[in-house]
Amino acid sequence: MPDLPLPAPARPLMPPDHPERRTLNDEIHARPTARIRHPALVTHIAVLNAGIAPEVEHAHLRKLFESIGARFSLDEPHFMRANTENFTLKWERHGEFSRYSITQPIAQDAVWGADEPELSHLVRAPADWLRSIPGQTLTAIHIVLLRADPDAPPEEEIERARAFLGTARLCGAWLRGGTSRARVYANFTIRADGFTRFLVMGDRLQEGKAGRITAGLVEMETYRVMALIGFAPARRLGGRLAASEHQLAELTQAIHKPERDDVGLLGELMRLAGENEMVIADHTTRFSASKAYYGIVQQRLADLFDEPVAHLMGIGPFVQRRLMPAMATIDATVHRMNQLSERVSRTSALLRTRVEIQTELQNQDLLRSLGNGQRMQLHLQQTVEGLSIAAITYYASSLVHHMAEALHDGGLHVSPELVTGASIPLIAGVVWWTTRRLKSHLAQVIE
Numbered sequence: 088m089p090d091l092p093l094p095a096p097a098r099p100l101m102p103p104d105h106p107e108r109r110t111l112n113d114e115i116h117a118r119p120t121a122r123i124r125h126p127a128l129v130t131h132i133a134v135l136n137a138g139i140a141p142e143v144e145h146a147h148l149r150k151l152f153e154s155i156g157a158r159f160s161l162d163e164p165h166f167m168r169a170n171t172e173n174f175t176l177k178w179e180r181h182g183e184f185s186r187y188s189i190t191q192p193i194a195q196d197a198v199w200g201a202d203e204p205e206l207s208h209l210v211r212a213p214a215d216w217l218r219s220i221p222g223q224t225l226t227a228i229h230i231v232l233l234r235a236d237p238d239a240p241p242e243e244e245i246e247r248a249r250a251f252l253g254t255a256r257l258c259g260a261w262l263r264g265g266t267s268r269a270r271v272y273a274n275f276t277i278r279a280d281g282f283t284r285f286l287v288m289g290d291r292l293q294e295g296k297a298g299r300i301t302a303g304l305v306e307m308e309t310y311r312v313m314a315l316i317g318f319a320p321a322r323r324l325g326g327r328l329a330a331s332e333h334q335l336a337e338l339t340q341a342i343h344k345p346e347r348d349d350v351g352l353l354g355e356l357m358r359l360a361g362e363n364e365m366v367i368a369d370h371t372t373r374f375s376a377s378k379a380y381y382g383i384v385q386q387r388l389a390d391l392f393d394e395p396v397a398h399l400m401g402i403g404p405f406v407q408r409r410l411m412p413a414m415a416t417i418d419a420t421v422h423r424m425n426q427l428s429e430r431v432s433r434t435s436a437l438l439r440t441r442v443e444i445q446t447e448l449q450n451q452d453l454l455r456s457l458g459n460g461q462r463m464q465l466h467l468q469q470t471v472e473g474l475s476i477a478a479i480t481y482y483a484s485s486l487v488h489h490m491a492e493a494l495h496d497g498g499l500h501v502s503p504e505l506v507t508g509a510s511i512p513l514i515a516g517v518v519w520w521t522t523r524r525l526k527s528h529l530a531q532v533i534e
Contacts, residue, residue: 121190124294125287128190133227136185143221148178164180174191191211197209227277233287244270248286251286252286259400269288310380311410314384316373320370366424388406476515
C-alpha cells in the first residue's frame with residue numbers, strides 16, 4: 088500500500104506568531120467610525136475622569152440602559168457603542184478624560200431657519216442621566232448635520248447659519264474631499280445651556296463621511312481644550328521662574344565676592360536646584376500632554392478643513408489664532424525650566440570645583456604641618472635617643488667603675504679610672520647597636 092502524503096502545514100511560510108500579533112493587527116479595525124444619516128443631532132460631552140474608576144462609569148452606563156429597558160452590553164473595558172430605539176450611544180474612556188456621544192435623527196425644519204433654536208430639549212437621552220455623568224465637564228458640543236439646498240445662494244446659508252448660532256461673529260470652512268463639498272460653521276461660544284455648537288451643511292453627505300466629520304470635530308474640540316489645560320500653569324510659573332532666575336544671577340555674582348562663604352553659597356544653590364526640580368516634576372507631564380494634544384489638533388485641522396467659506400474667517404486660522412500663542416507659552420516655560428536647571432547645575436559645579444580646590448589647598452597645608460611636626464618629632468626622638476644612650480652608658484660605666492674599684496680593693500693591680508674610661512666607648516657602642524636592632528625589629532613588626 089503506497090504511503091499517503093503528509094498534510095501540508097496550515098502556515099508553511101512563517102514561524103510561530105508573536106503572542107500579541109493579532110491584537111496589534113486588529114487595532115486598525117477597532118472602534119470604526121459611526122455612520123450617520125443626516126439631518127442628525129450629535130450631543131457630545133467629555134469629562135475629566137481623574138479619580139474615577141472605569142467600574143463607576145460602567146455602572147452609570149448600565150443605569151441608562153436599565154432606565155430605558157434596553158439590554159446592556161459592554162464591548163470592551165474602555166469602549167462601548169450601542170443602538171437604542173431613539174438614539175445611538177458611544178462611550179470612550181481615555182487616559183485623562185471620558186467621552187459620551189448621543190447621535191439621533193432630527194427634523195430639518197425643526198431647527199433650520201429658526202433663530203438660535205433650542206437643541207438641549209431635542210436630546211432623547213434622559214437629562215437626569217446626562218447631568219449625573221461622573222466627572223467634571225471639559226467640553227459639551229451640539230453638532231447639527233443638515234441638508235443644504237444646492238440652489239440657495241451662499242449668502243442665504245451664511246445668514247441662516249449666523250441666526251442658528253446666534254452671533255454675528257461667525258467662522259466657516261469647506262470640508263476636504265468627497266463628492267459633496269460640505270461646510271462647517273461655528274463660533275466656539277459656550278451658550279446658556281453649557282454647549283457649544285457646530286453646524287454642518289451638505290447636500291449629498293454620505294453616512295460614512297458624516298460620521299468621520301463628526302468624529303473629527305469632536306476630537307478637534309476635545310483635544311484643543313485638553314491642550315489648553317497646561318496654559319494656566321505655564322502663565323502662573325512665569326513669575327516664579329523669573330524670581331528663581333534673578334536669585335541665580337545674584338548667587339552667581341556672589342561667587343566672585345571673597346567675603347561670601349562658599350559652603351553657604353553652595354547650600355543656597357542646592358536649595359534653588361531642589362525647588363526647580365520639584366517644579367519640573369510637578370509640571371512636565373502636564374506640559375508634555377499639552378504638546379501631544381496640540382499635535383492631534385493640528386492633524387485634525389489639516390484633515391478636516393479646506394479654504395474658508397466666502398467672507399468668513401476659516402475655522403483652522405480661528406482655532407490657531409489663540410491656540411498657537413498658548414502652546415508657544417508652554418514651550419517657552421518648559422525651555423525656561425530646563426535652562427534654569429542647567430544653569431543651576433553649571434553654577435553649582437563651578438562652585439563645588441572652587442570649594443574642592445580650597446579644600447585641597449587646606450589639606451596640603453595640613454599635610455605640610457603634619458610633615459613639619461613629624462620632622463620635629465623625629466629630631467626630638469633622635470635627641471631623646473641620644474640622651475638615652477648617654478644615660479645608659481653612664482649608668483653602665485658606673486657599674487664597671489664600681490666593679491673595678493672592688494677588684495682593686497681585692498688586691499688586683501687595676502686602675503678603676505682606666506678601666507672605666509676604656510669601657511665607655513665599648514658600652515656606648517653596644518647600647519647604640521642594641522637600640523638600632525630594636526628599632527629595626529619594631530619597624531618590621533609594624534609593616
